[in-house]
Amino acid sequence: MKRLLVLVLLIATAAFALERQPNADYRARREALAKKAGGTIILVFAGIEKGAVEELTGFRQDENFYYLTGVNEPGAAVLIAPAIEAKKPDEPSAPTATGNRPAPATGERPAPTPRPYSEVLLLPRHNLARERWDGKKLGPDDPDAASATGFERVVPLDRLYDELTKVAPNGGGLLVNQGPTAQVAVDWLKATNLAIHTRDVKPLLTSLRMVKDAGEIALIRKATDASAAAHLAAMKAMKPGMGERQISALMQYEFERRGCERPAYGPIVGAGFNSTVLHYDADSGPINDGDVVVMDVAGEYSGYASDITRTLPASGHFTPRQREIYDIVLGAQQAAIAAFKAGKSVLGGLDNPDSLQKAAYDYLNSHGADLQGKPLGKYFIHGVGHHVGLDVHDPGEPGTPLDKGMVFTLEPGIYIPEEKLGVRVEDIFWVDGSGNLVRLSDPLPRTAEDVEKMMSGR
Secondary structure, eight states, X not given: OHHHHHHHHHHHHHHOOSOOOOHHHHHHHHHHHHHHTTTOEEXXXXXXXXXXXXXXXXXXXXXXXXXXXXXXXXXXXXXXXXXBOOOOOXXXXXXXXXXXOOOOOTTOOOOOOOBOXXXXXXXXXXXXXXXXXXXXXXXXXXXXXXXXXXXXXXXXXXXXXXXXXXXXXXXXXXXXXXXHHHHHHHHHHHHTTOOEXXXXXXXXXXXXXXXOOHHHHHHHHHHHHHHHHHHHHHHHHOOTTOBHHHHHHHHHHHHHTTTOOEESSOOEEEEGGGGGOTTOOOOOSBOOTTOEEEEEOOEEETTEEOOOEEEEETTSSOOHHHHHHHHHHHHHHHHHHHHOOTTTOBSOOSSOTTBHHXXXXXXXXXXXXXXXXXXXXXXXXXOSOOBOSSSTTOOOOTTOOOOTTOEEEEOOEEEEGGGTEEEEOBEEEEEOTTSOEEETTTTSOOSHHHHHHHHHTO
């Protein structure tokens, strides 16, 4: 009995190093996706290991597969067959003069065969030689594979054809997560003369992933708390003479020691002119006295991202001009926050009165000026925000109102290359069950005064 318990614990640890939600949460997502599929079978593949690159970063699961399963094994797949209810027979047609009933109209499709909802997890068989190098994997023959993953059935991946023909003996439509892995499998299935035609499952999953459940919010909070601690450490450590890479390394250390497995995106630490480069990621320059430093850095916790940006004065105190621009950017973020209405506001668009982009832009464009006395709106060169979840830029449907359960950033910025002055303030927000906007990155300092106080240790 003790040996069995040890084996179960070893398997669970190897398979689920990430913090998982209860199996029932993943099952609920699969059932919700099945309802959206309209009877079409769904086949979603896990990611595959990519060799040398992942020796540095670690394996990262395909987001859609992980969203549906919580399984972090490479090379797996999940097959979901939505239920098809039996059709009630129509009233019989009147007999013809010969006593025979009329034949169906030419081209009329037969009613689909009824079937119950079913799902199966497909895992690669154990490769013991490979596991001596890479560690133990969860295999289809492991005694706790079903209970650990929450699937009633777990079968070897090489039985994919058999499983698919059970639920679709005549082929038909197939919703897949498009990409190289799926394409190889689909081409192989077609080569077996199984008459299938595929379309992308992503639009259906996007509509589900936009609304986070309580477990997802808890994981995003952990990513955000760890990331906020990293920003606080940078505020306390920052001084002229340091390098951008020193700050980047310090921040990554701080969020990883709090449980994050990796950065949620390439860390951006840009000082002086580099603060005006939106996606600057070299992090290789010096931090000089008089610079402002844009730090767009956050971690990923159990697959879930955060996204936070703060702008610091290298010396610990903003110059009057730097503070003016900082206050305008913060004011633009506050304008977007004030404009927010659950179920009505949208992120993008300058022509939409309900757009948070418009609220931020209008504020920036009506406060302050550049060195030529012209409005600052042209220096706001990106969107006001984006959805956040399993991806730092989580999928979202353009124009869809922001509503309960959604998580997104608000990140106005001004970038003036001729002044070597870039400022961005970015926080991550959640719309709670009452429709209130909750700043998950609170209480990380936001105002220029509070940033200076934190940097001075007051």
